[in-house]
Amino acid sequence: xxxxxxxxxxxxxxxxxxxxxxxxxxxxxxxxxxxxxxxxxxxxxxxxxxxxxxxxxxxxxxxxxxxxxxxxxxxxxxxxxxxxxxxxxxxxxxxxxxxxxxxxxxxxxxxxxxxxxxxxxxxxxxxxxxxxxxxxxxxxxxxxxxxxxxxxxxxxxxxxxxxxxxxxxxxxxxxxxxxxxxxxxxxxxxxxxxxxxxxxxxxxxxxxxxxxxxxxxxxxxxxxxxxxxxxxxxxxxxxxxxxxxxxxxxxxxxxxxxxxxxxxxxxxxxxxxxxxxxxxxxxxxxxxxxxxxxxxxxxxxxxxxxxxxxxxxxxxxxxxxxxxxxxxxxxxxxxxxxxxxxxxxxxxxxxxxxxxxxxxxxxxxxxxxxxxxxxxxxxxxxxxxxxxxxxxxxxxxxxxxxxxxxxxxxxxxxxxxxxxxxxxxxxxxxxxxxxxxxxxxxxxxxxxxxxxxxxxxxxxxxxxxxxx
Amino acid sequence: xxxxxxxxxxxxxxxxxxxxxxxxxxxxxxxxxxxxxxxxxxxxxxxxxxxxxxxxxxxxxxxxxxxxxxxxxxxxxxxxxxxxxxxxxxxxxxxxxxxxxxxxxxxxxxxxxxxxxxxxxxxxxxxxxxxxxxxxxxxxxxxxxxxxxxxxxxxxxxxxxxxxxxxxxxxxxxxxxxxxxxxxxxxxxxxxxxxxxxxxxxxxxxxxxxxxxxxxxxxxxxxxxxxxxxxxxxxxxxxxxxxxxxxxxxxxxxxxxxxxxxxxxxxxxxxxxxxxxxxxxxxxxxxxxxxxxxxxxxxxxxxxxxxxxxxxxxxxxxxxxxxxxxxxxxxxxxxxxxxxxxxxxxxxxxxxxxxxxxxxxxxxxxxxxxxxxxxxxxxxxxxxxxxxxxxxxxxxxxxxxxxxxxxxxxxxxxxxxxxxxxxxxxxxxxxxxxxxxxxxxxxxxxxxxxxxxxxxxxxxxxxxxxxx
DNA sequence: CGATTTGTGTGTATACATTTG
DNA sequence: TCAAATGTATACACACAAATC
Numbered sequence: 001x002x003x004x005x006x007x008x009x010x011x012x013x014x015x016x017x018x019x020x021x022x023x024x025x026x027x028x029x030x031x032x033x034x035x036x037x038x039x040x041x042x043x044x045x046x047x048x049x050x051x052x053x054x055x056x057x058x059x060x061x062x063x064x065x066x067x068x069x070x071x072x073x074x075x076x077x078x079x080x081x082x083x084x085x086x087x088x089x090x091x092x093x094x095x096x097x098x099x100x101x102x103x104x105x106x107x108x109x110x111x112x113x114x115x116x117x118x119x120x121x122x123x124x125x126x127x128x129x130x131x132x133x134x135x136x137x138x139x140x141x142x143x144x145x146x147x148x149x150x151x152x153x154x155x156x157x158x159x160x161x162x163x164x165x166x167x168x169x170x171x172x173x174x175x176x177x178x179x180x181x182x183x184x185x186x187x188x189x190x191x192x193x194x195x196x197x198x199x200x201x202x203x204x205x206x207x208x209x210x211x212x213x214x215x216x217x218x219x220x221x222x223x224x225x226x227x228x229x230x231x232x233x234x235x236x237x238x239x240x241x242x243x244x245x246x247x248x249x250x251x252x253x254x255x256x257x258x259x260x261x262x263x264x265x266x267x268x269x270x271x272x273x274x275x276x277x278x279x280x281x282x283x284x285x286x287x288x289x290x291x292x293x294x295x296x297x298x299x300x301x302x303x304x305x306x307x308x309x310x311x312x313x314x315x316x317x318x319x320x321x322x323x324x325x326x327x328x329x330x331x332x333x334x335x336x337x338x339x340x341x342x343x344x345x346x347x348x349x350x351x352x353x354x355x356x357x358x359x360x361x362x363x364x365x366x367x368x369x370x371x372x373x374x375x376x377x378x379x380x381x382x383x384x385x386x387x388x389x390x391x392x393x394x395x396x397x398x399x400x401x402x403x404x405x406x407x408x409x410x411x412x413x414x415x416x417x418x419x420x421x422x423x424x425x426x427x428x429x430x431x432x433x434x435x436x437x438x439x440x441x442x443x444x445x446x447x448x449x450x451x452x453x454x455x456x457x458x459x460x461x462x463x464x465x466x467x468x
Numbered sequence: 469x470x471x472x473x474x475x476x477x478x479x480x481x482x483x484x485x486x487x488x489x490x491x492x493x494x495x496x497x498x499x500x501x502x503x504x505x506x507x508x509x510x511x512x513x514x515x516x517x518x519x520x521x522x523x524x525x526x527x528x529x530x531x532x533x534x535x536x537x538x539x540x541x542x543x544x545x546x547x548x549x550x551x552x553x554x555x556x557x558x559x560x561x562x563x564x565x566x567x568x569x570x571x572x573x574x575x576x577x578x579x580x581x582x583x584x585x586x587x588x589x590x591x592x593x594x595x596x597x598x599x600x601x602x603x604x605x606x607x608x609x610x611x612x613x614x615x616x617x618x619x620x621x622x623x624x625x626x627x628x629x630x631x632x633x634x635x636x637x638x639x640x641x642x643x644x645x646x647x648x649x650x651x652x653x654x655x656x657x658x659x660x661x662x663x664x665x666x667x668x669x670x671x672x673x674x675x676x677x678x679x680x681x682x683x684x685x686x687x688x689x690x691x692x693x694x695x696x697x698x699x700x701x702x703x704x705x706x707x708x709x710x711x712x713x714x715x716x717x718x719x720x721x722x723x724x725x726x727x728x729x730x731x732x733x734x735x736x737x738x739x740x741x742x743x744x745x746x747x748x749x750x751x752x753x754x755x756x757x758x759x760x761x762x763x764x765x766x767x768x769x770x771x772x773x774x775x776x777x778x779x780x781x782x783x784x785x786x787x788x789x790x791x792x793x794x795x796x797x798x799x800x801x802x803x804x805x806x807x808x809x810x811x812x813x814x815x816x817x818x819x820x821x822x823x824x825x826x827x828x829x830x831x832x833x834x835x836x837x838x839x840x841x842x843x844x845x846x847x848x849x850x851x852x853x854x855x856x857x858x859x860x861x862x863x864x865x866x867x868x869x870x871x872x873x874x875x876x877x878x879x880x881x882x883x884x885x886x887x888x889x890x891x892x893x894x895x896x897x898x899x900x901x902x903x904x905x906x907x908x909x910x911x912x913x914x915x916x917x918x919x920x921x922x923x924x925x926x927x928x929x930x931x932x933x934x935x936x
Numbered sequence: 937c938g939a940t941t942t943g944t945g946t947g948t949a950t951a952c953a954t955t956t957g
Numbered sequence: 958t959c960a961a962a963t964g965t966a967t968a969c970a971c972a973c974a975a976a977t978c
Binding site: 073094096097098099100111113114116119120122123126127130131135136138139140141142143144145174175177178181185186189190203206207210211212311315316317318319331334335336338339340341342343344345346347348351 | 541562564565566567568579581582584587588590591594595598599603604606607608609610611612613642643645646649653654657658671674675678679680779783784785786787799802803804806807808809810811812813814815816819
């Protein structure tokens with residue numbers, strides 16, 4: 001005798017009672033999955049409460065719990081105690097970002113490349129490496145986490161960001177994303193929870209989904225994630241880790257202030273979270289932002305995996321990132337590196353090493369900063385910042401948009417107009433809040449002029465849009 | 469009122485009733501985990517049956533099931549219905565094989581390298597690549613799964629093994645192990661089961677363990693895994709995939725006969741398994757073994773991930789493998805590649821491409837085959853093959869040993885004598901059978917003389933050992 | 937061969953925590 | 958502030974399947 005709102009309002013999903021086969025929970029889960037992937041249940045739809053559906057199907061409600069749990073593990077739905085169960089915003093699509101098959105007629109303001117103009121400098125260094133007498137030493141199975149002199153160069157590189165570590169507690173891996181994959185597989189188990197900003201790196205969201213690790217979105221302000229909110233969530237549920245990009249968060253361009261770093265570190269220490277610190281933008285912040293003191297790794301060395309990728313700062317095609325970690329995490333991380341990569345290409349690592357040791361890496365960085373500054377200035381011309389400023393040298397910007405246009409419509413129309421952008425929904429670690437943004441990449445066009453054309457199109461579109 | 473063997477024989481593990489906190493299942497699982505990792509419960513030890521332990525602790529037996537299940541997920545224990553629950557053979561150690569921190573005084577017959585003498589040829593080609601006009605095109609984010617001409621070269625390369633595919637259904641990734649990691653994450657979920665040979669590639673075992681994928685060991689004979697056994701297991705439990713190395717299984721050097729390939733393919737098709745075909749040794753078999761017809765991919769293109777690594781055949785330090793897959797697996801695999809690697813180094817891929825297109829790769833292969841043949845002949849001098857012969861050009865051999873010496877003792881004593889080898893336990897996908905082997909790598913010494921010294925030490929040791 | 941031992945899979949009962957109004 | 962709505966966590970009952978003797 002169900003007494004509830006669905007007496008008046010029909011349930012959003014009424015699975016056919018006869019379609020149910022034993023085992024019930026599997027049968028229900030796969031029916032629900034079909035419904036969602038076919039688009040019959042739209043993202044955001046509220047599913048019937050467990051007890052409702054159980055009454056309707058005349059089975060115990062915990063059997064529904066189990067069916068829902070299966071779909072939850074696949075990222076199709078999410079649940080909030082007290083509120084209900086809902087179809088995930090990105091349930092029926094993948095939000096992974098990659099530069100595969102991009103229509104060439106479009107100006108790409110979606111994918112964040114790294115001002116690839118500087119690759120000519122890299123090309124020169126490649127030639128230098130191939131002239132080395134020890135070239136064949138770079139071609140065998142040895143030194144899977146990096147050759148000692150390569151590690152030393154990496155440590156020097158990171159010293160300028162404030163990292164103090166030794167060669168035994170660092171490893172060279174195949175890029176930041178690879179480092180994240182290694183850290184997640186090494187240190188977390190399916191079902192574990194990781195705290196993140198409400199908007200976070202889309203590929204991290206997908207990676208976590210793939211590995212069945214749940215993300216817990218934590219609110220923040222202009223200085224970063226809010227420590228009290230993190231504290232609250234840690235007390236409420238069992239959270240195992242936290243993912244942060246302190247130097248310039250992707251996609252919001254927010255920098256975590258030094259005070260906030262210390263406050264967050266206190267909470268992380270108290271609850272013994274594992275901190276994944278993706279510091280790919282350190283080169284834009286350390287030594288530039290007057291507030292910058294040190295990475296969070298230095299505050300919590302024993303429970304942090306510090307990841308310093310060179311794709312944005314030095315060269316995107318050479319897949320090299322440095323991982324730094326505490327002794328207690330060391331064994332598991334090395335293990336995961338061997339199981340996922342065997343080793344990182346010594347050749348790629350050697351070229352990055354050469355660039356660092358010869359000083360060319362610093363040249364590249366200053367060139368990229370210059371390009372980034374010009375691009376940001378240009379962006380400001382079109383879209384003057386309102387509200388708290390983000391990172392002044394960011395390779396992308398976070399543009400608040402108003403109106404009630406759907407993501408799909410906007411992205412499609414912009415593509416027809418000639419530019420690709422990403423909507424904020426793509427970066428949602430949990431369910432959707434009310435406000436909307438676009439992430440505008442500034443580093444992917446071949447020239448400032450092409451960027452200008454792109455921004456022009458965007459401006460035009462948004463102006464028209466507001467007028468409608 | 470328990471009536472069972474433990475009335476007379478004490479239970480192998482009696483957790484302290486008072487140490488139990490709620491929730492019981494977590495408490496029991498962590499007590500058990502401690503006991504095992506501290507070495508207090510030796511590998512192979514039979515744990516108390518679920519009902520026994522439940523009686524003893526005065527709780528429901530399914531609560532024990534749950535506690536055991538947690539430890540099972542961590543690979544600490546395994547269970548066989550009807551027989552009982554046992555501590556895993558490799559519970560307290562990692563069996564991952566890598567060339568990290570190897571004592572240099574030892575002759576290494578453990579790790580399988582790839583006759584690194586041929587790397588001089590590779591070094592020459594590296595220089596050619598750096599002279600290319602399009603070098604800077606290799607340094608950006610584009611073409612994450614390989615540049616079209618690189619893919620074409622890969623397809624040509626694999627055509628000589630009998631692979632027919634197109635560029636949309638292949639991807640270049642960072643080595644075979646990386647390909648396996650990608651395939652497992654992309655196509656399987658935690659808790660899924662994959663059939664393997666009883667002895668299989670140790671890093672695959674560890675990788676599966678890390679990802680909480682269960683391996684189901686299937687018996688085989690000299691022609692490979694037994695189709696009837698596979699069929700039986702598929703009917704009994706829900707098996708999702710199968711891992712095979714048809715051209716030369718690691719570590720047993722067994723080749724799957726063409727007839728057996730077809731028989732296995734029939735079972736795989738019937739039960740809709742996903743086949744992971746690691747064909748890293750194809751270059752030693754295709755065109756050489758008269759029985760070789762085609763890879764299993766050609767028999768089951770829609771449900772196979774074919775992996776062709778170049779580490780053994782061409783160069784180990786350049787991390788390049790080709791993955792080939794059917795349309796139905798395509799999306800998930802590409803997705804996983806982007807999430808784990810973002811992209812594979814175009815530079816490494818370009819060097820391999822250059823080697824293939826210039827014909828140097830074939831030179832390297834024939835050089836390696838020659839080295840492999842000499843090494844195998846030498847091995848035969850010391851240890852004449854008894855029983856069915858393995859692969860004649862294998863980079864390692866599988867040496868049956870008798871006696872009741874423990875793995876640990878044997879490996880330690882051999883290391884003291886100056887050689888490193890791996891015991892068969894390291895390659896066990898399930899629990900331990902009665903017979904023992906050593907895997908002897910032939911491809912890791914710097915010269916035939918060094919190999920001879922190593923084999924001499926081994927021979928001496930085993931002779932003395934049998935005399936004892 | 938059939939009873940017993942032993943692990944597995946599925947559905948259920950109950951206490952609890954959070955959100956909402 | 959408290960009750961109702963709603964999801965979560967834990968323990969249990971029972972039918973079943975495989976291995977063993």
